[in-house]
Amino acid sequence: MREEVRRIALRLAYDGTAYAGWQMQATERSVQGTVESALQRIHGQRVSLTGSGRTDSGVHARGQVAHFDTDMEGIPAEKFSLALNRHLPGDIRVMSSRQVPPDFHARYSACWREYRYYLLPRRIADPFQRPFCWARRDLPGPPVLNRYAAGLTGSRDFTSFAAERDESKSKVRRIRSAAFYPAEGFTVFRIVGNAFLWRMVRALVGTIVERAVRGDDPAVMEEILAAGSRDAAGAAAPARGLFLHGVYYDGIIV
Amino acid sequence: MREEVRRIALRLAYDGTAYAGWQMQATERSVQGTVESALQRIHGQRVSLTGSGRTDSGVHARGQVAHFDTDMEGIPAEKFSLALNRHLPGDIRVMSSRQVPPDFHARYSACWREYRYYLLPRRIADPFQRPFCWARRDLPGPPVLNRYAAGLTGSRDFTSFAAERDESKSKVRRIRSAAFYPAEGFTVFRIVGNAFLWRMVRALVGTIVERAVRGDDPAVMEEILAAGSRDAAGAAAPARGLFLHGVYYDGIIV
Numbered sequence: 001m002r003e004e005v006r007r008i009a010l011r012l013a014y015d016g017t018a019y020a021g022w023q024m025q026a027t028e029r030s031v032q033g034t035v036e037s038a039l040q041r042i043h044g045q046r047v048s049l050t051g052s053g054r055t056d057s058g059v060h061a062r063g064q065v066a067h068f069d070t071d072m073e074g075i076p077a078e079k080f081s082l083a084l085n086r087h088l089p090g091d092i093r094v095m096s097s098r099q100v101p102p103d104f105h106a107r108y109s110a111c112w113r114e115y116r117y118y119l120l121p122r123r124i125a126d127p128f129q130r131p132f133c134w135a136r137r138d139l140p141g142p143p144v145l146n147r148y149a150a151g152l153t154g155s156r157d158f159t160s161f162a163a164e165r166d167e168s169k170s171k172v173r174r175i176r177s178a179a180f181y182p183a184e185g186f187t188v189f190r191i192v193g194n195a196f197l198w199r200m201v202r203a204l205v206g207t208i209v210e211r212a213v214r215g216d217d218p219a220v221m222e223e224i225l226a227a228g229s230r231d232a233a234g235a236a237a238p239a240r241g242l243f244l245h246g247v248y249y250d251g252i253i254v
Numbered sequence: 255m256r257e258e259v260r261r262i263a264l265r266l267a268y269d270g271t272a273y274a275g276w277q278m279q280a281t282e283r284s285v286q287g288t289v290e291s292a293l294q295r296i297h298g299q300r301v302s303l304t305g306s307g308r309t310d311s312g313v314h315a316r317g318q319v320a321h322f323d324t325d326m327e328g329i330p331a332e333k334f335s336l337a338l339n340r341h342l343p344g345d346i347r348v349m350s351s352r353q354v355p356p357d358f359h360a361r362y363s364a365c366w367r368e369y370r371y372y373l374l375p376r377r378i379a380d381p382f383q384r385p386f387c388w389a390r391r392d393l394p395g396p397p398v399l400n401r402y403a404a405g406l407t408g409s410r411d412f413t414s415f416a417a418e419r420d421e422s423k424s425k426v427r428r429i430r431s432a433a434f435y436p437a438e439g440f441t442v443f444r445i446v447g448n449a450f451l452w453r454m455v456r457a458l459v460g461t462i463v464e465r466a467v468r469g470d471d472p473a474v475m476e477e478i479l480a481a482g483s484r485d486a487a488g489a490a491a492p493a494r495g496l497f498l499h500g501v502y503y504d505g506i507i508v
Contacts, residue, residue: 014381062380095380127267
């Protein structure tokens with residue numbers, strides 16, 4: 001009898017503070033490597049895990065999606081979350097697990113990715129906010145910041161906001177929405193796009209905040225995009241404020 | 255010229271996860287000890303710090319209040335927060351500092367103390383919620399829980415909810431309000447009283463949840479209070495869900 005192979009998708013939340021990012025590294029602790037270790041504990045053999053994309057060192061996730069293939073019987077797809085959480089540290093949680101079709105791919109099937117960046121318009125962040133936001137007492141309000149974000153939607157070339165190490169051939173990305181809004185004392189930047197270049201969200205936030213604080217004409221954002229050079233934009237905002245909020249697929253909710 | 259001694263009150267927020275509680279200990283790391291070390295760094299000599307009360311190992315605070323006396327010149331009272339935060343680890347923050355009258359006492363002048371206990375009515379808490387709540391999938395809703403909390407207000411003898419180590423002579427405490435309400439996915443128990451016995455809030459939450467899950471008649475709470483014995487009540491809820499939310503003084507906002 002042929003063993004049935006199932007493809008399982010996981011929705012993962014993690015506090016990225018203690019990790020060198022999503023991707024497995026030779027020497028440092030990665031989220032992917034930690035979850036693969038838990039998969040190995042359950043399967044008794046190495047199982048590889050494919051994520052929707054990398055998150056950088058120190059970046060968090062509420063809704064990272066990843067898939068793996070399993071020939072294990074006896075564990076219903078929905079119970080992998082519990083089984084894995086038993087072997088995972090508290091700063092990584094599998095929020096749900098479900099079987100997906102064999103051609104589902106966490107990275108290539110993804111239609112949209114949503115990031116949120118948390119800014120705190122105060123000087124002192126309390127110990128509960130501090131690891132998860134960028135506190136700036138001089139932060140302008142959402143209406144001002146939104147003037148700088150207004151032109152980001154549509155298909156644009158984001159070369160000026162890509163880290164030098166970004167290896168994508170095309171730097172054009174399609175942004176569905178990009179806006180600042182107030183939420184529970186924070187100012188949140190929410191951006192939804194088909195995909196993102198390396199460090200792109202942090203470069204956008206860092207640049208918008210820098211220019212808005214300085215009081216530049218919001219038209220400067222068009223000039224920076226047109227320059228097609230990383231030097232035109234500002235410094236990247238700190239990793240600790242950034243969350244991969246969710247990854248969205250056609251017809252499948254993980 | 256006589257040196258002017260000023261009394262300074264601090265409002266402190268801390269993530270209690272890594273601490274053996276507020277009170278200084280011979281061997282373990284305490285919040286009080288950590289802040290006193292920062293005071294010593296600034297003053298070049300030992301400065302003692304008096305808190306509004308102890309918080310237990312693993313309990314958090316958003317609004318602990320403490321005072322100290324200083325003869326240092328050159329630091330305005332409001333700047334002690336910045337000066338101390340420079341020497342404190344990120345899981346303790348001084349949210350504000352201000353000069354108070356010399357007869358102000360963080361413990362004895364306190365009129366009301368407010369605690370909040372965070373319950374999560376789900377099986378899996380994400381990594382951002384997990385260190386700060388008690389996740390119970392079987393948790394009844396606030397209207398049900400409030401039937402058990404309804405009789406706690408007024409001046410009552412809380413002997414049944416005091417840890418054995420509690421050394422207070424009178425176990426009567428005056429509770430101004432005690433109620434469960436929903437907030438951002440959590441069920442929060444908010445309790446305001448003149449003072450609290452050792453482990454009292456956690457014993458109340460643990461007992462109410464236990465009895466409500468079991469479906470006991472809410473009148474059982476009166477029986478437990480009347481019994482005057484710790485054995486009558488249930489196990490204390492975990493420390494990680496409890497926050498000292500604030501301490502209130504007559505005419506002074508710290």
